[in-house]
Amino acid sequence: MPVSASYKIELTNHFKEIFAHATIGIVVxxxxxxxxxxxxxxxxxxGYAIDELMGRRIxxxxxxxxxxxxxxxxxxxxxxxxxxxxxxxxxLFAITRQGKEFPVEISLSNYIKKGEQYSIAFVTNIAAxxxxxxEIEKLHEELESKVITRTTELNDTLTQLQVTNHVLxxxxxxxxxxxxxxxxxxxxxxxxxxxxxxxxxxxxNLGYAMEEVINTHTPLLFHCKAExxxxxxxxxxxxxxxFENEFAALVEKAKRNIHTEEQYTYVRKxxxxxxVLLTVSAIRNKNGMITGFMGVAVDIAEQVKAEKHLRExxxxxxxxxxxxxxxxxxxxxxxxxxxxxxxxxxxLIEKYATIEDQQKRQRHLERIVSSVTLLTDLLNDFLxxxxxxxGKLPLRLTQFNLQELVDSIIGAMNNSLKLQQVIDYVHxxxxxxxxxxxLLKHIVMNLVSNxxxxxxxxxxxxxxxxxxxxTVVLSVKDYGMGISKEDQQHLTERFFRGANAGNIQGTxxxxxxxxxxxxxxxxxxxxxxxxxxxxxxxxxxTNKPD
Numbered sequence: 302m303p304v305s306a307s308y309k310i311e312l313t314n315h316f317k318e319i320f321a322h323a324t325i326g327i328v329v330x331x332x333x334x335x336x337x338x339x340x341x342x343x344x345x346x347x348g349y350a351i352d353e354l355m356g357r358r359i360x361x362x363x364x365x366x367x368x369x370x371x372x373x374x375x376x377x378x379x380x381x382x383x384x385x386x387x388x389x390x391x392x393l394f395a396i397t398r399q400g401k402e403f404p405v406e407i408s409l410s411n412y413i414k415k416g417e418q419y420s421i422a423f424v425t426n427i428a429a430x431x432x433x434x435x436e437i438e439k440l441h442e443e444l445e446s447k448v449i450t451r452t453t454e455l456n457d458t459l460t461q462l463q464v465t466n467h468v469l470x471x472x473x474x475x476x477x478x479x480x481x482x483x484x485x486x487x488x489x490x491x492x493x494x495x496x497x498x499x500x501x502x503x504x505x506n507l508g509y510a511m512e513e514v515i516n517t518h519t520p521l522l523f524h525c526k527a528e529x530x531x532x533x534x535x536x537x538x539x540x541x542x543x544f545e546n547e548f549a550a551l552v553e554k555a556k557r558n559i560h561t562e563e564q565y566t567y568v569r570k571x572x573x574x575x576x577v578l579l580t581v582s583a584i585r586n587k588n589g590m591i592t593g594f595m596g597v598a599v600d601i602a603e604q605v606k607a608e609k610h611l612r613e614x615x616x617x618x619x620x621x622x623x624x625x626x627x628x629x630x631x632x633x634x635x636x637x638x639x640x641x642x643x644x645x646x647x648x649l650i651e652k653y654a655t656i657e658d659q660q661k662r663q664r665h666l667e668r669i670v671s672s673v674t675l676l677t678d679l680l681n682d683f684l685x686x687x688x689x690x691x692g693k694l695p696l697r698l699t700q701f702n703l704q705e706l707v708d709s710i711i712g713a714m715n716n717s718l719k720l721q722q723v724i725d726y727v728h729x730x731x732x733x734x735x736x737x738x739x740l741l742k743h744i745v746m747n748l749v750s751n752x753x754x755x756x757x758x759x760x761x762x763x764x765x766x767x768x769x770x771x772t773v774v775l776s777v778k779d780y781g782m783g784i785s786k787e788d789q790q791h792l793t794e795r796f797f798r799g800a801n802a803g804n805i806q807g808t809x810x811x812x813x814x815x816x817x818x819x820x821x822x823x824x825x826x827x828x829x830x831x832x833x834x835x836x837x838x839x840x841x842x843t844n845k846p847d
Contacts, residue, residue, distance in 0.1 A: 756781030
């Protein structure tokens, strides 16, 4: 049965309202790339009047340096058209009538009418978003979403046209093709919020069929309830009013002609969620009366993911910068003493030229070797931290005799202890364990060295190892100056040194490295200490051989 003229008029008016009020630029070209239509928002964005733009090639909206490339892209797209984002992975720019460039995102679609192919470009000005990204990259601060304010003037020229039945059919097909093939989710409602239009993009992204929602639900069906409640409360506070329902709060800004792009969480039919940028506009008739509302939403899941990744990279870069800064500060202080020793000893060796001075030369050579060893240890500590931070430290687990390894380490360290200090080592349980010998050796040497360094001459250092089932426990106890409770909370932080460490040489990296090495071998370090009574470090490994 033929469609009545009155129905066609009503339907085309509906599509014209949506086309005229869309807060996204819409430009339509024919197969030759000639502009045949542009909505009011696009005209305002590019600074053209409708008669200045119609009949001109699409390249008039593109900076001249991209013209040749775009002609090639347009031919390729015309040969194989499909709905997609334009220039994936590229930065796109547009240009206004006044010659001002601005970055854009473009979604392409197409349709065929009377055998001729038409292309539809949905253009979004992302200048504010780009500026926000530049500020984040420059200042190393968290990337924050910027609210982009858009204003547009209503243009009701199309509603005043007196067209024939044939022209009405073309107008309906033209505007329906634009809305049905949009790269954005478009949902239109009446004044009460009941959905009257639900485009295919919305159906595809949200998982609902059109017949499930039209004339049945409001857009609140797709919103996170807690998020809408929170934003509604905020709206009530801002405008100093109460809302009869949450949909009223959702469209209050649109009623006041405040056009904003806000981030919301959409909920699919299957319960999964994704972030969107939503713009809500009021649909008005020629008398300015509100007849409904329209929401245009764009899925920004990939953008949010990219922003999160950028924040993580910036945080990591900031952390690395801080690490290097502290290392430079530490190096300038800790390297000065051994380097001065090397320099002075080398100078004195030159002065001791006779055979009788051999003993003095030997003493200064030993001082040089000791200073170089200290410098090497400092550099090794920093390199270890660098490898840990970059995740490049290899873990080589092997089965070995724990008691024999610790005995050999202690034997090698006896010569480096303070005068009359002794190490008391006891082992309990099985001797075979499954750990990384290199990392464990570093842990033992560091803990014993610290115990010696912070204990008086003639004191005792107790080392214990215990193997029971799948657990290995290593403890090192001294009777030295101890560590305050406040300082114990920061022991594993890089470059941290206790308040009572005074002028005792050290980098503040040792315990940080020990804790990280322990973690790599599925171990946990604990500290028990009292000032002037001593300190006990205990590391418990979960030992599970393959």
